[in-house]
Amino acid sequence: MRRPRIRKALAAVAFAVLLLAIMHVTGYERDELTALEAGLRDGAGFVQGGIMQLGYQLREGFQHLFFFGRPAEIEELRQRIRELEGEIATLREYQLQNERLRQLLDYRDNNAGAETLVADVIGRDPGNWFGVVKVNRGANHGVRCDQAVVLPAGLVGRVIAVAPNTADVLLITDPRSGVGAMLQDSRTPGVVRGTLNRSHPLGMFYLTREAEAERGQLVVTSGLGIYPKGIPVGRVVAVQKDAAGLTLTADIEPLVDFTHLEEVLIILNSLPGG
Amino acid sequence: MHMLIFALLLGLALVLESTVLQFVRVAGVKPDLVLVLVVFYAIINGSREGAFWGFMGGLAQDFLSGYYLGMNTLSLTVIGYLVGLGHTRLFRENQFVLAGIAFLATLAVEAIRYLLILSLGITVLPGEALWGLILPLGVYNAAVALLFYRRFYLSATEGILRIP
Numbered sequence A: 001m002r003r004p005r006i007r008k009a010l011a012a013v014a015f016a017v018l019l020l021a022i023m024h025v026t027g028y029e030r031d032e033l034t035a036l037e038a039g040l041r042d043g044a045g046f047v048q049g050g051i052m053q054l055g056y057q058l059r060e061g062f063q064h065l066f067f068f069g070r071p072a073e074i075e076e077l078r079q080r081i082r083e084l085e086g087e088i089a090t091l092r093e094y095q096l097q098n099e100r101l102r103q104l105l106d107y108r109d110n111n112a113g114a115e116t117l118v119a120d121v122i123g124r125d126p127g128n129w130f131g132v133v134k135v136n137r138g139a140n141h142g143v144r145c146d147q148a149v150v151l152p153a154g155l156v157g158r159v160i161a162v163a164p165n166t167a168d169v170l171l172i173t174d175p176r177s178g179v180g181a182m183l184q185d186s187r188t189p190g191v192v193r194g195t196l197n198r199s200h201p202l203g204m205f206y207l208t209r210e211a212e213a214e215r216g217q218l219v220v221t222s223g224l225g226i227y228p229k230g231i232p233v234g235r236v237v238a239v240q241k242d243a244a245g246l247t248l249t250a251d252i253e254p255l256v257d258f259t260h261l262e263e264v265l266i267i268l269n270s271l272p273g274g
Numbered sequence B: 001m002h003m004l005i006f007a008l009l010l011g012l013a014l015v016l017e018s019t020v021l022q023f024v025r026v027a028g029v030k031p032d033l034v035l036v037l038v039v040f041y042a043i044i045n046g047s048r049e050g051a052f053w054g055f056m057g058g059l060a061q062d063f064l065s066g067y068y069l070g071m072n073t074l075s076l077t078v079i080g081y082l083v084g085l086g087h088t089r090l091f092r093e094n095q096f097v098l099a100g101i102a103f104l105a106t107l108a109v110e111a112i113r114y115l116l117i118l119s120l121g122i123t124v125l126p127g128e129a130l131w132g133l134i135l136p137l138g139v140y141n142a143a144v145a146l147l148f149y150r151r152f153y154l155s156a157t158e159g160i161l162r163i164p
Helices: A002-025 A035-068 A075-110 B002-017 B020-024 B033-045 B047-065 B071-084 B095-119 B126-157
Strands: A116-124 A132-135 A148-151 A154-162 A167-171 A178-183 A189-194 A202-208 A218-221 A232-241 A247-254 A263-267
Touching: A002 B071, A002 B095, A035 A075, A035 A116, A035 A132, A035 B002, A035 B020, A075 A116, A075 A148, A075 A263, A132 A263, A178 A232, A202 A232, B002 B020, B002 B033, B002 B047, B033 B047, B033 B071, B033 B095, B033 B126, B047 B071, B071 B095, B095 B126
Parallel strands: A154 A232
Antiparallel strands: A116 A132, A116 A263, A132 A167, A148 A154, A148 A263, A154 A167, A178 A189, A178 A218, A189 A202, A202 A247, A218 A232, A232 A247
16 A cells, blocks of 8 residues: 555656756757757747737727727717727737837947847747747847847847747846846946846846946946947836945836837847857 | 647647737736646646646646746646645635635745746745735736636536546
């Protein structure tokens, strides 16, 4: 009676140990994906891309109905209003997309040295702990690991895995992300990391006690690390001493709206040596 | 047949999690539909089935996420097994009881994930994890369970998800 129970317990422990071992060797720090992983990513990306596009359309439609979809007094006009609302929602969607793409083009024109590639966001990490998005450009389009990803508003993240037609981008709001940054006015350096604090998802750490950090100051990349120098990251909203009192820590409000990412720019020549 | 349908439900939940659930984030979190489905299945069918579908759902989540394979598999297998222990002990006909179970299961599964994340050397402060993710997600999952459990229960006892 006891022996099968012991055997089951041993099997459960072996199963857990095996999973833990696999977990520790499948982080994102690997140099490249296996062929199986690359195939799975591209395959899933195809499905996710279609669903995300549908989701964007539905969201715009719902928002439009919420703001403008009041019932009309005359019954026969209602149908016509609904049709026109549908058309307006579609046109509004094109208009918004047009505005976003124009901003991306302006960014390209203003940063002539940066060779950029526009990519659509087609998927997200299914969980809540990490901030990773999937984009529809991969190795076939010149994307490589560690390339910086931006929007005209500021820094988005960096590429951490590349399949032939898709790539994963680690957002700067992810707890695993670290960005070499500095306060723009005083040039005081620090490290910006993602936190799970929903009101201020970024924190700037290791600021010297003498740093003149004030609310509203702009934080930009310092050029130390893999990100090019001078990309806006966020604004300081609060400053406090760390637990030991040796350095200052600042809460940072990002400039990019990470909940509504639809297109991003990958800087193809952001790595040392292009 | 019921296994195929449940597998399709898990697949649909997973696709939604990795795409459009982003648009229904509340307090910074989106619901974990796979976990909610595993909780439903485990409480109705028992530990073995709960652990099996926890394993399958977690494995699928791990493959879609693409990193740290095993983190979701381990946490969901454990939670599927534990919730299944209440199969004969709890009043599983009541959706409010299920909402409470979904809340507690979320706390447990996220606590396991948090410990695994710490073991990988990733720094997340406990206060941030609790207030920024675990508690809001528990409430959100409980609300989703409250909304959908009755329908799932009827389907699992009288409909297409019933084990013959």
